[in-house]
Structures are given as structure tokens and as C-alpha cells.
Amino acid sequence: MIDAILAAGIAGLPELYRQGQVDALSVTRCYLDRIAALDGHIRAYNQVLADDALTAASASARRWREGKPLSEIDGAPIAVKANIAVQGAFWHAGIGAYRDRVAEKDAECVARLRAAGAIILGTVNMHEGALGATTDNVWFGRTQNPLRDGFTAGGSSGGSAASVAGGLAAGALGSDTMGSVRIPSAYCGIVGYKPARHAISLDGVIPLSTTLDHVGVHARSLTDGALLAAHAGDRRAVTPVDIAGLRLAIPDWRTRVDAPDFIWKARDEAATLLLLSGMQRVASDLPDYQPGQARRLGLLVSGVGGLNAHADRLAQGEDGFSPDFLGLLRWGGRQPATRVAAAYQGLDAIRTAGTAWLEQVDAVLLPTAPQTAFPFETPVPANQADFTALADFIGCPAVAVPFGTAPDGLPLSMQVMGRDPATVLAAAACLS
Numbered sequence: 001m002i003d004a005i006l007a008a009g010i011a012g013l014p015e016l017y018r019q020g021q022v023d024a025l026s027v028t029r030c031y032l033d034r035i036a037a038l039d040g041h042i043r044a045y046n047q048v049l050a051d052d053a054l055t056a057a058s059a060s061a062r063r064w065r066e067g068k069p070l071s072e073i074d075g076a077p078i079a080v081k082a083n084i085a086v087q088g089a090f091w092h093a094g095i096g097a098y099r100d101r102v103a104e105k106d107a108e109c110v111a112r113l114r115a116a117g118a119i120i121l122g123t124v125n126m127h128e129g130a131l132g133a134t135t136d137n138v139w140f141g142r143t144q145n146p147l148r149d150g151f152t153a154g155g156s157s158g159g160s161a162a163s164v165a166g167g168l169a170a171g172a173l174g175s176d177t178m179g180s181v182r183i184p185s186a187y188c189g190i191v192g193y194k195p196a197r198h199a200i201s202l203d204g205v206i207p208l209s210t211t212l213d214h215v216g217v218h219a220r221s222l223t224d225g226a227l228l229a230a231h232a233g234d235r236r237a238v239t240p241v242d243i244a245g246l247r248l249a250i251p252d253w254r255t256r257v258d259a260p261d262f263i264w265k266a267r268d269e270a271a272t273l274l275l276l277s278g279m280q281r282v283a284s285d286l287p288d289y290q291p292g293q294a295r296r297l298g299l300l301v302s303g304v305g306g307l308n309a310h311a312d313r314l315a316q317g318e319d320g321f322s323p324d325f326l327g328l329l330r331w332g333g334r335q336p337a338t339r340v341a342a343a344y345q346g347l348d349a350i351r352t353a354g355t356a357w358l359e360q361v362d363a364v365l366l367p368t369a370p371q372t373a374f375p376f377e378t379p380v381p382a383n384q385a386d387f388t389a390l391a392d393f394i395g396c397p398a399v400a401v402p403f404g405t406a407p408d409g410l411p412l413s414m415q416v417m418g419r420d421p422a423t424v425l426a427a428a429a430c431l432s
Contacts, residue, residue, distance in 0.1 A: 005030050010076045010170045010224040017064040017075060024060035024075030028053050028119055031077045035121070035168050043141040044153075044162040046082050047090050048122040053077065056119045063117065073231050074117025079169035081160050082123045082140075083130055084215070085204035086110055093206040094126040094156075096139035097313050097320025107204025109173060109215050109232040116231040121169055124159030128325045129306055130175060130208040132156055133183050133384045136376055138322045147189055148410065151373040154184030154384075157218065161188040164218045171228045172218040177208050178298050179369075179388025181216035182400035186413030187373035189402045191432075193217050193225040193237070195421055197395035200233040209305035211347065212298060212392045222401065222429050229421075234397075239422035243430070244278030246362035246423065251285040256292070257386045259370035263412065266404045267367050270414045270431050274365060277430040286357050291386035294350055298389050300343045303332025347393055354394035358419040363427045368400040368413035387415060397421040399428045 005027050008016055016022050032050050039045050060075040069075070080086050083093035085103035087110075092098035106114065114120065125143045127135045135143040135158025143158045145151040146166035153162040157174030161184035164172050174181040176194040185192025194216035207213055217232065219225035226237040250271045254264060275281055307314075307329040310321075318326055332340075358364070366387045374381070391398035398417035406412055416428045 002030055006167045009220045010073055010227055011221065013075055013170070014069070014072055023064060024057040024119065025054065027075060028057035028077050028121070031121060031169060038166060039168055042144050042146055042162055042166050042168070044124050044143055044159045044166060044168055045079070046123050046125050046140050046159070049086070049089060049120060052088070053119050053121050060117050060119065070115065070117035071231060073113070073227055075119065076170050077119045077121050078113060078228070079121050079124045079160060079163040079172040080110060081157050081172070081174045082126050083175055083206040084110060084173055086120055086123055089123050091206070093130060094128045094137050094140055095310070095320060095325070096322070099139060099320070103204070105204070108201040110204065112232055118231070124163050124172065126157060126159055127155035128322055130156040130177060130180060131302060131306055131325060131328055133180065134376065134380055135159060135184070142376060145188060145373050148373065150375050152187065152376055154187035154373065156180040158184045160218045161185050161190060161192065164188070164220060165190050171224055173232065174216050174218055175205060176214045176216045176392060177212045177302060178295065178392050179385040181218065182368050182388045182398065182415060183384055185218055185400045186368040186411070189411030191219045191222055191225045191402070192400040193229055193425070194391060194398050195229055195234040195237065196397045199236070199397070199421070200229065207305060207309045209302045211301055211305065211344070214392060222399070222425055222432055225399070226425055234421060237421045237425060241422040241426040243423065243426050246279050247282045247360070248274055248279040248427070249282055249284040249361040249364045251364065251366065253291065253366070256290060257370050258383060259367065262406055263367050263370060266412045267365065267414065270403055271365055273430055274427060279363070279427065282361055284357065284361050286354060288353070289350065289390065291389070292383065294393065295383070295385055295389055297343045297346045298393065300332060300335060300340065301347060303328050304335070304340055307333045350390070350393045351395065354390060354396070358394065358396060361418070362420070362423055363416050363418040366415045366417070368415040372406045372408065372410040372412065391417045397424045399424055401428045401432050403431050
């Protein structure tokens with residue numbers, strides 16, 4: 001039944017439970033067995049909560065036997081990024097200084113999932129402090145891409161994406177500040193959905209930037225991602241939408257973002273599918289938006305925000321902060337107040353212009369990342385977030401979906417963003 005369990009993801013589990021083929025306890029054991037067998041190498045998990053998961057699974061199995069499930073995700077085994085509080089688990093955001101801190105209560109999004117019957121398998125690895133996109137963590141290890149050994153799973157939610165792609169969880173929670181859900185989902189060949197800002201509560205999430213942070217989800221299908229997001233707080237994600245006649249923008253950023261031809265070719269193929277599905281192309285863009293320049297504003301704001309978030313702990317000493325992470329925080333702290341204020345003002349201007357742009361269209365199609373997953377030993381591309389950051393700056397929903405294969409055999413990914421979550425997800429469904 002292992003293949004059937006993995007194929008069921010989240011949305012397919014209720015039918016298996018109703019048929020009595022498996023129950024939540026056997027499904028949870030299946031995932032725990034896979035974690036025990038495979039995660040020593042992948043290193044997606046920081047902490048496996050096996051006893052708690054089995055207890056929750058037993059309760060879920062009983063509810064299904066009695067015909068009283070709490071929701072359609074009752075019995076779904078889920079992983080949670082290490083910056084999101086899980087009661088009784090270590091809560092450290094991938095930072096060594098907090099490695100022994102235990103969360104006293106669940107983050108609101110985790111509490112919502114538990115109330116719906118989801119089973120928390122454990123907490124998963126991430127790029128230190130959520131400030132980076134490789135999940136090569138000096139304190140908690142290097143998370144491998146399950147699709148290719150020695151390659152990054154992306155970040156900062158690399159453990160979340162790897163747990164889903166590797167069949168070590170049915171879905172996962174992550175966080176996204178400039179693309180940290182969508183980039184690793186793209187590299188790992190899965191779905192990554194970032195709802196609108198505050199659609200899923202940030203209560204109980206260790207911040208990087210209080211201006212840009214979002215909670216998002218990773219899943220193996222759009223249906224799974226929508227269900228997980230809905231029960232975490234974004235109820236509009238599951239609203240049916242007919243995309244026929246809706247306005248689609250396909251901005252041409254070839255001169256703004258350095259990406260190989262196969263990325264743009266895949267984007268053009270995705271555009272064709274959306275137009276064949278009935279969407280209407282409109283000539284609309286954000287002409288003054290320069291992704292590289294905007295990315296640098298976001299990094300400055302994130303560095304300043306991270307320094308503020310960890311100021312109390314840093315006042316006690318710098319042990320437990322890697323030189324790279326500390327350098328980024330200190331860089332933010334060294335900037336003149338006028339430059340920091342200008343960065344916030346610049347992002348405000350992008351948000352205003354971007355919000356106005358999205359009033360003119362129903363969806364925007366872009367690639368998710370300018371590259372595929374890359375080896376750990378190669379230089380980290382500076383432009384990883386050049387396609388994804390805009391949705392965080394605006395605060396709008398955006399979803400990454402697998403779409404095609406690169407010449408080297410690694411997955412490609414396309415991104416749909418817009419003002420309405422149901423529309424974004426419905427358009428993305430045409431690509432999956």
C-alpha cells in the first residue's frame with residue numbers, strides 16, 4: 001500500500017479511509033518508516049515527533065471508523081518548518097543559538113491544522129534564519145534535493161519541500177519572504193503556494209521581515225495545497241472559479257532577469273496552455289519594476305528586520321549565529337537610517353504600483369526561478385528570487401507548479417500570481 005498512500009497525497013486519503021484499505025495509524029507509520037529509512041541522507045527533518053504523531057493518528061483512525069472526521073484533511077501527515085512553533089518541539093528557525101528552545105504552544109496555523117485532524121510528523125530544516133535559498137545549514141545540516149543527490153533543495157523552506165518531494169510527508173508548512181516557499185518547491189518539482197499576506201496567520205512564526213513574511217504550503221498537487229492552505233487559514237483557496245475570459249498578463253522580462261532560453265520556452269508553452277483554456281491575453285506589465293534592484297531592497301529590509309528580531313539574543317553574545325548569517329544581519333544594521341528608510345519607501349511604492357497593476361488583470365504568468373536546482377559546490381545564483389519576490393512585495397497570492405523538464409532532467413516550474421487566490425490556483429491547475 002505504500003505507493004497508494006504516497007499517490008493519495010492529502011486529498012486522496014479520505015477515500016482510502018472510507019474504504020477501510022488503510023487507516024490514519026498505518027498511513028502515519030508508513031511516513032515514519034520512510035523518514036527512518038531515507039531521511040538520514042536527505043536530512044529534511046530536524047525533529048521527528050513519532051510518539052505524538054502516532055497518538056494523533058490513533059485518534060484520527062477512531063474518528064474515521066465512527067464516521068466523524070474533523071475535516072477532509074483529518075489523518076493527513078504534515079511537516080512544519082522549524083521557524084513555525086509546534087508545541088513541545090524545538091523552535092529555532094535553523095539558528096544554533098535557539099537550538100534548545102521549546103515552543104510552549106502551537107503557532108496559530110499549526111493549531112488550525114491540528115483542529116482539522118492533521119497529524120504533525122515533526123519539524124523540518126531550513127536556511128538559517130530564513131535568510132537564504134540553499135538550506136545548507138551549518139547547525140542542522142545540508143538538506144539534499146530528493147531528485148538529485150548533491151543538489152540543493154532550495155530555501156529557505158528547503159526541508160519542507162524536500163519532505164514532500166521525498167515522500168516523507170503528505171504536505172508541509174513553510175514561510176515565504178521573497179520566494180522561500182516557491183523556490184524550493186520549484187527545485188524539488190512540487191507545488192508551492194503562498195497566500196496573500198496574513199491570509200495564514202504569522203502568530204507563532206519567528207520573523208525575518210515583519211514587512212514581507214508570509215506562511216505558505218508545499219504539496220504534491222494543487223488540490224492538496226489548496227486544502228492544506230484552507231485549513232491553515234486561507235479559506236478562499238478552495239473556491240471554484242471559471243477562468244474562461246479572465247485577463248492574463250504575460251510580461252516579458254527577458255531583459256530584466258538573466259535566465260536560459262529553456263526557461264523562457266517553457267514560459268511560452270505555459271502561456272499557450274492558459275490561452276487555450278480560455279484566458280484572454282492583455283498587454284500589461286509593471287514597466288518600472290526592476291527585479292534585481294527590488295531584490296536588493298528586500299534583502300536590506302530583511303537584514304534589518306532579522307537584526308531587530310534577534311537583537312535580544314545577540315546582546316547576550318554571537319555564539320550560535322553563523323558568520324554568514326551574522327554578516328547579513330550586521331550589514332543591515334550598518335546601513336544609514338536614510339538608506340533603510342528609502343528601502344522601505346521603495347517597497348511601499350512597488351506595493352502600490354503592483355496592487356494597481358493587478359486590478360487591471362486577473363492573473364500574471366512568470367517562471368518561478370531563473371534556474372533549476374544546482375550543486376551545493378557551485379556558486380549560489382544571486383537572482384534566485386527575481387521572479388518570486390514581487391508577490392511578497394505586493395502581498396498577493398502566488399503559486400508555483402511543476403511544468404516541464406530542463407535539458408539536464410531537473411524539473412522546471414511556472415508561477416501564477418494575482419489578487420484572488422481562487423483565480424490564481426484555478427489558472428495554475430491548467431498547467432498541472
